[in-house]
Amino acid sequence: MGESCMNSIVWFRQDLRLCDNPALVHAASLGPIIPVFILEENSPGTHSFSGTAQAWWLHHSLQALSSDLPELRLFRGRPEEILSELAKKTGANAVFWNRRYEPVAIERDKKTKTLLCDHGIEVQSFAASLLAEPWTIKNGSGLPFKVFTPYWRSVRGRRFQPPLPRPDNLRIYNFPHDTRSSAPTPSRLEDWQLCPRNPDWAENWLDHWTPGEAGAFARLDHFINAGLRGYAALRDRPDRPNTSRLSAHLHFGEISPMQIAHVTAFASQTDPLLEEDAAKFMSEIGWREFAHHLHFHFPDLDKKNWKTTFDRYPWNKDDEALNAWKKGLTGYPIVDAGMRELWQTGFMHNRVRMVAASFLIKHLRIDWREGARWFLETLLDADLANNSAGWQWVAGSGADASPYFRIFNPTTQARKFDPEGTYIRKWCPELSDLDGASIHAPFEVPLDALARAGVVLGRTYPVPIVDHREARKSALDGYALVKDPAAGG
Numbered sequence: 001m002g003e004s005c006m007n008s009i010v011w012f013r014q015d016l017r018l019c020d021n022p023a024l025v026h027a028a029s030l031g032p033i034i035p036v037f038i039l040e041e042n043s044p045g046t047h048s049f050s051g052t053a054q055a056w057w058l059h060h061s062l063q064a065l066s067s068d069l070p071e072l073r074l075f076r077g078r079p080e081e082i083l084s085e086l087a088k089k090t091g092a093n094a095v096f097w098n099r100r101y102e103p104v105a106i107e108r109d110k111k112t113k114t115l116l117c118d119h120g121i122e123v124q125s126f127a128a129s130l131l132a133e134p135w136t137i138k139n140g141s142g143l144p145f146k147v148f149t150p151y152w153r154s155v156r157g158r159r160f161q162p163p164l165p166r167p168d169n170l171r172i173y174n175f176p177h178d179t180r181s182s183a184p185t186p187s188r189l190e191d192w193q194l195c196p197r198n199p200d201w202a203e204n205w206l207d208h209w210t211p212g213e214a215g216a217f218a219r220l221d222h223f224i225n226a227g228l229r230g231y232a233a234l235r236d237r238p239d240r241p242n243t244s245r246l247s248a249h250l251h252f253g254e255i256s257p258m259q260i261a262h263v264t265a266f267a268s269q270t271d272p273l274l275e276e277d278a279a280k281f282m283s284e285i286g287w288r289e290f291a292h293h294l295h296f297h298f299p300d301l302d303k304k305n306w307k308t309t310f311d312r313y314p315w316n317k318d319d320e321a322l323n324a325w326k327k328g329l330t331g332y333p334i335v336d337a338g339m340r341e342l343w344q345t346g347f348m349h350n351r352v353r354m355v356a357a358s359f360l361i362k363h364l365r366i367d368w369r370e371g372a373r374w375f376l377e378t379l380l381d382a383d384l385a386n387n388s389a390g391w392q393w394v395a396g397s398g399a400d401a402s403p404y405f406r407i408f409n410p411t412t413q414a415r416k417f418d419p420e421g422t423y424i425r426k427w428c429p430e431l432s433d434l435d436g437a438s439i440h441a442p443f444e445v446p447l448d449a450l451a452r453a454g455v456v457l458g459r460t461y462p463v464p465i466v467d468h469r470e471a472r473k474s475a476l477d478g479y480a481l482v483k484d485p486a487a488g489g
């Protein structure tokens with residue numbers, strides 16, 4: 001009876017899109033909606049962005065959503081208070097949202113739900129940002145998976161829910177003038193000051209990125225047409241445009257993995273030669289799923305070593321080396337190129353993330369949590385689950401991680417994955433006159449050849465802050481303690 005027309009609040013969170021949005025579709029089917037976004041503060045682990053870079057993305061994403069849905073209301077504060085007050089003032093009898101999966105966010109959502117239900121408000125949440133919710137996938141013993149391959153085999157064999165269309169004929173609740181004044185006070189996006197200033201290091205980011213649902217679709221479309229072919233072979237090459245760069249769009253839910261799966265499957269059905277590339281691409285989406293699965297079942301993934309034997313690792317406390325790494329001044333060109341790409345564009349190619357993270361952990365022996373913190377601050381796609389799983393994978397302390405003793409040689413990695421030095425040349429222009437054979441390791445190049453390329457080590461480009469061989473030995477000595485606590489004597 002009440003279902004024929006009821007006002008309901010749609011709480012947008014990490015689902016900043018109108019297509020394939022189950023909470024929105026459900027609310028729209030019942031009657032007028034009150035769409036809201038709440039900037040949460042002082043609630044560690046639940047707020048809407050991880051760091052300064054991501055705040056910039058959020059600003060632009062909300063701007064895009066507001067232009068598609070001008071009635072979106074912005075609030076700042078505690079969601080449970082704002083939602084219940086808003087429901088009271090508007091007569092809304094329900095609040096709908098799409099689920100988040102970080103353990104802290106789940107706890108907060110549970111409390112919010114209880115409080116709203118106590119006020120007689122219906123609450124319903126929906127699955128919208130993962131192909132498989134973490135609790136729905138179990139191994140043969142009924143336990144969470146710890147290894148990616150069987151995990152993904154189990155997920156990819158499922159039928160994914162088909163993406164929902166954007167609801168047409170959205171009816172929006174009209175705020176009467178007098179109610180508006182007494183409802184919680186809406187905010188103006190500009191007042192949140194989410195974009196960096198003094199210095200505005202995001203100045204050129206709109207040249208690289210188009211936050212929002214339309215930008216996400218344009219990115220997917222471009223990737224399917226121009227990047228997917230060859231993805232399996234070229235995804236490790238930072239000098240090639242063969243990865244999708246969808247990670248930040250996915251983080252903010254401007255596009256769903258169901259939509260990506262749908263479009264990718266269609267492309268490979270249309271052109272069977274794309275099958276292998278499409279399967280590889282989907283398995284990377286699978287790593288995102290796996291990271292959320294791990295984080296859900298191991299809520300401390302961002303704080304503690306998954307393998308507790310790593311608690312014995314003798315980390316170095318070296319602020320000078322940490323700063324050189326952050327600034328891209330280590331003297332290892334592939335590491336420096338990556339760290340500068342990160343600072344200048346809010347992004348770093350996956351292969352280079354692995355090399356740069358490995359360098360911090362193994363060459364400098366600095367705790368992976370220091371690196372993870374810097375990534376959360378500077379990455380546009382910063383994501384607690386993906387980032388923690390990525391760092392623990394590189395450290396060797398994670399589930400299904402790369403073994404610690406496999407230590408990347410940054411020079412060999414650079415020669416293999418950026419063979420002509422195109423990527424290094426772009427981000428370390430001071431090395432750009434070195435030829436393809438020398439650019440990966442200027443410290444191995446004779447002084448006269450360096451001089452001809454205008455490079456003076458220690459002046460125009462740093463001398464390596466550590467020697468690869470010595471660093472490797474010292475990393476392995478540290479690892480001996482992980483394997484055997486008595487090894488340290």
Ligand code: FAD
Binds near residue numbers: 388
């Ligand atoms: P594509 O190759 O096009 O992959 C498609 C999508 O799959 C990505 O957008 C992403 O959502 C997902 N994906 C791909 N690789 C991974 C992976 N290894 N783990 C989880 N998901 C993956 N990714 C983040 O989204 N946020 C992070 O904070 C983050 N931190 C990382 C930290 C480290 C140390 C490492 C090694 C990896 C991290 N990653 C993180 C994973 C990966 O580097 C990025 O997802 C990827 O580079 C994004 O580029 P893309 O969209 O072009 O990827």
